[in-house]
Amino acid sequence: MKAAAFAYERPTDLSATLALMARANGTAKLIAGGQSLGPMLNLRLVEPDLIIDISGLSELKWADRRGDELVIGACVTHGDIEDGRIPDVTRGAMQRVAGAIAYRAVRNRGTIGGSLSHADPAADWVSALSALRAQVALRSAAGARDLPVERFVTGALESALRPGEIVEAVRVPAMAASARWGYVKACRKIGEFAHAIAAVLIDPEQATARVVIGAVEAAPIVLADAAALFGGRITGDFERQFDARVADAILTKAGLANAADRHIHVAVLRRAIGEAASA
């Protein structure tokens, strides 16, 4: 339960960080709050030669509303979002997600960018930000690019990050006034990793529904147009139109062979839809 030895660098700005990463030979790991990497280091599942601490970089610790979106620096913590220390464009949705991540002592150090980079399928932001149509802003010494969150997470603990690349910020579009949000997860104990996650963003006025089924031990299932779950058309009556058999078929097709697992995912999805309907 003690980490193996590693060298430690704390660069003072982002360009120094990127230069350091470009120089490192592949056994370097970035650390922000360390709430996922710390346990792995302590258990010696990960033994990097070099740890680069980015938690002090002020370039990654800010948030600002820009036009129709909120830009959140990668090192903003779950606690910062929970406590409302940054602006909100999701009518409280992100605040509620943040407040239910792990435990308060973890939220005070764990960061939004770190959680995405870690890409644990059971982590909250992976699913919630996919449902919110968020983008990640990536940067490396070679340049910058943006990716939708659902294309950033490519598998269990696997992301689209290239060597030498870092998550710089997350960009969250403003939620429409007519949109309904629901987010539900199943945990055996509060704060534990979820066994099922459902995030839904339904807009009866626009007749659109975006549904994410997460904690499936792989990249989340993102249904950009989830009309099929509601009889083919999104109306104000979407809660009653929800067809659990379609959801079950989608999960089966995605490779969830265990009927009990599918049942839990469908039940959680039904609750998230119910939450959206009563929002």
Add this chain to the structure above:
Amino acid sequence: MTMIGLTVNARPVEASVEPRTHLADFLRDNLDLTGTHLGCEHGVCGACTLLIDGMPARSCITYAVACDGAKVTTIEGLDDDEITAELRAAFTREHALQCGYCTPGMLISARDLVLRLAEPDERSVRAGLSGNLCRCTGYVGIVRAVRAVIEQRRRRGIAPVAGGGRQTLGPVGSGNATNSAQPDGARGTTAKPEAPQPMSGASAIPDFTPAKTFGETFTVPYPPDKVFDMLGDVRQVAACLPGASLTDMPTPERVEGAIRVKLGPISADFRGAARIERDVDTLSGRIVGIGSDQRSRSSTQGEIRYRLVPSEQGAATRVELSIGYSLKGMLAQIARDGLVRDLAARLTADFARNLDRHLSGDQTAVITEGRQELNGMTMLIDILRKRVSTAIRRFLAR
């Protein structure tokens, strides 16, 4: 070793620490502040919870070097704290502790709730204490004590403090350092893997009943007999498996080798041996292997059964795999079946793509990461093992 300066319980402290030393070890071993307890040491039990820059944090998964310049308050520093004094009295009254091991962390989390919660409602208090495990009390007395203190303070007109009073963004404890870390003396540490020990070549590979099994299939556009021949060529098969290498092939039925499996930040090198069985009549085969990863002191047994089924009037072949494994050691404690499956699916896809290229005669395009010499179904097995290892349980995915 790296020089850091901290303020611990209002006292300035300077020390040289190894980067790998977590804050709790630093406080306990260097400063004799043993009130901070260690339970799980991976962020789950909450015993090590203390205040960093006035906010609760886990000191077992926060490294001391990362707190350079921060203000740390341990349970010893809260003797004269008003809220903590009220909580101590309430804990005593309500029998909120028995062995006391969780109590320092519990008091830190309780203090945070007393500070922030507007109402002493039971659900919020229980949810707020969910990150601190107590194995003695059943929590009833603890919850009662915390609710009582919140209730009394609100009745006395003391308002809750939103967000615990924090004003700045980012991980608590970060951003206080005045300069970049200065390693003093020789650069830290190069922990690197010991030379791997070869498996004994003579060891028998036993049959076993896998603890977990799952299936994978893929289709290649070549007739079954051609695919079956190809799968019989261990070297070629190995070449199709990313991360795999063969070290020896004493008989056509036995191969020895290694496979490196990577899952996110975790990588494992499984070394071992496999036994190959083939049945040309049914176009099926079986590979049984054993291997171990030194670093994680984990061992695995794996089995891959394959069956070739003609499709498209025999012009193509569907390869049906049944993959089974058992895992022992540290990795087993954290392995999640689903992660193994996800990894297996990706490796199978890579393998199928490479196999297709090989069969088409395109020798240049085979994707591999790193070494590969000969390998075959062993590779598959190895892959298995790797996956297994990779099946690292989701650590705190925070």
